[in-house]
Amino acid sequence: MRILGVITGDYGRRHLDNVRQHAPAEWSIEEWLAPSRYPIVIDYPDEFVPDDLPPADLILSFPEVSAVAELIPDIVRLTGASAVIAAVDNEAWLPRGLARQLRGWLEGMGVVCVTPKPLCSLTGTDYGLARRQRMPYEDPLISEFAHWFGMPDLRLSVDPGTRTITAVSVSRDAVCGCARYVAERLVGVSADDAEQEAGLLHHHYPCLASMGVDGDFDDTLMHVSGNVLRDNVAEQVKPYRRIGYVVPGERSQ
Numbered sequence: 001m002r003i004l005g006v007i008t009g010d011y012g013r014r015h016l017d018n019v020r021q022h023a024p025a026e027w028s029i030e031e032w033l034a035p036s037r038y039p040i041v042i043d044y045p046d047e048f049v050p051d052d053l054p055p056a057d058l059i060l061s062f063p064e065v066s067a068v069a070e071l072i073p074d075i076v077r078l079t080g081a082s083a084v085i086a087a088v089d090n091e092a093w094l095p096r097g098l099a100r101q102l103r104g105w106l107e108g109m110g111v112v113c114v115t116p117k118p119l120c121s122l123t124g125t126d127y128g129l130a131r132r133q134r135m136p137y138e139d140p141l142i143s144e145f146a147h148w149f150g151m152p153d154l155r156l157s158v159d160p161g162t163r164t165i166t167a168v169s170v171s172r173d174a175v176c177g178c179a180r181y182v183a184e185r186l187v188g189v190s191a192d193d194a195e196q197e198a199g200l201l202h203h204h205y206p207c208l209a210s211m212g213v214d215g216d217f218d219d220t221l222m223h224v225s226g227n228v229l230r231d232n233v234a235e236q237v238k239p240y241r242r243i244g245y246v247v248p249g250e251r252s253q
Contacts, residue, residue, distance in 0.1 A: 001141060004056035004079055005031040006072075011089070011208050012062030015119075018177035019060075019149060030054045032075075038067040046074045053078050058141045061086040064093050069102050076111055083141040087175070088117035089221055090210040112139040118209045118221045120174045120228055122150035128224075130216035148172060152179035152229045156186070156194075156236045163191045163240045174229075178205045182229060191240035198233040202226040 005016040013031075020029050035048055042048070049071050056079040061072060072084060084106055088094045094102075099115040106113040114127050114137050121128030124143040126136045127150075153172040156165055168183040182201040189197050202225070209221035217224050 001027050001144060002055060002057045003027060003029045003060060003145075004054060004058075004075070004081065005029065005060040006034055006063060006068060006075065007031055008034050008036045008063040008065050008068065011064050014177070014208070015062050015087075015175045016060070018173070018180075019175065022173060022177075022180070023148065030056070034063055034065070034068050034071065036065055038065065042067060042070050045071045049074045049078060051078065055079055056081045057083065058145060059084045060145075061094075064090070066093055066095060066098060069094055069098050072102060072113075073105050073109060076106065076109060082111055083139050084111060084113040085122070085142060085145065086113060086115045087119040088115050089119050089208065089225075091212070091214055091221075092210075096216065112137060112142060114139075114142055116150070117214075117216065118225045118228075119176075120151055120178075120225050122146050122175075124150075131218065133216075146172075149175045152182075152232055154179060154183050154186075154229075154232055154236075156233065158191055158237060158240045160240065163242070165189050165191070165194060165237070174225075176205075176208065178202055178207055178225075179229060181205045186233070191237040192242055194237045195230050195234040199226050199230045202229050 007013055016031050059081045086094060086102060088099055103113045116122040116127035117129055124146045126134045129135050150172060152174045155169045155171050157167040159166050165186050168186050170180050170183050173179045182198055185201050207222050207225050209225045211220050211222050214221050
């Protein structure tokens with residue numbers, strides 16, 4: 001699979017660096033550093049897109065400037081791409097209305113576009129749009145990418161005697177690499193503490209999703225992203241957790 005990453009700064013570069021490091025050997029990954037400044041109204045998007053972009057099958061759009069979304073149709077035409085993943089980790093970088101427009105523009109070109117919000121909500125069949133709202137899609141290229149990168153999926157081994165985590169493997173990493181970072185630091189952690197520790201490690205990585213309250217979730221996208229990882233860990237350590245109960249009116253021992 002030929003991938004072209006469109007970035008404008010450190011947010012996108014970290015994502016692409018992680019994909020390069022852990023992607024299947026047969027993937028080829030190029031990047032284009034798009035301009036970070038645009039006029040208020042872009043009359044001719046093609047003027048901002050170079051003619052020598054490499055051929056691509058899948059476009060990964062990780063900019064920190066909302067205007068880049070208007071360039072994606074021209075990037076698709078020039079590269080021959082048939083699928084686009086446009087991350088929404090910050091409403092300012094890809095507002096919901098513009099994300100909807102982008103999906104519509106590309107659908108008219110016969111190109112599948114997904115706009116996962118946050119990016120780590122992406123699976124092989126659907127992605128997040130808002131609280132309790134997911135959007136299904138069908139595209140083999142995006143599904144192949146999401147097999148390796150998207151909604152974090154850690155596989156934990158727990159010693160039933162000591163109730164500590166003895167091993168963690170990464171079935172699917174977050175695109176930014178956060179899940180792998182967390183996995184490497186959960187070994188030796190008690191089942192009682194694993195969920196909370198996973199959440200703290202997620203923030204320490206740090207996650208680069210927005211810390212502003214998002215209207216689609218009534219929460220920050222960083223918190224939404226952290227909950228995805230916490231839930232994955234919590235479900236697996238649940239059988240090993242020791243649950244304490246407080247009885248009203250009795251002194252604790």
